[in-house]
Amino acid sequence: MVGAGEVAGSGADAAEHEHRPDDGLLVDFIPHIASTTELQRKLLVDNPMRLYGPEEVR
Numbered sequence: 508m509v510g511a512g513e514v515a516g517s518g519a520d521a522a523e524h525e526h527r528p529d530d531g532l533l534v535d536f537i538p539h540i541a542s543t544t545e546l547q548r549k550l551l552v553d554n555p556m557r558l559y560g561p562e563e564v565r
Contacts, residue, residue, distance in 0.1 A: 541547040 541550045
């Protein structure tokens with residue numbers, strides 16, 4: 508139960524249950540989302556460049 512002024516999932520208890528995704532599994536899943544080289548480029552290169560622009564690249 509969350510008390511007044513507390514946020515669910517905050518504090519030491521939240522750190523014990525923090526989930527970190529497996530990067531390898533996520534990368535292995537990309538071909539299921541974008542099945543061609545062209546679609547993968549759009550997903551991983553073109554879309555981030557459109558959203559964040561080249562000025563964010565360092």
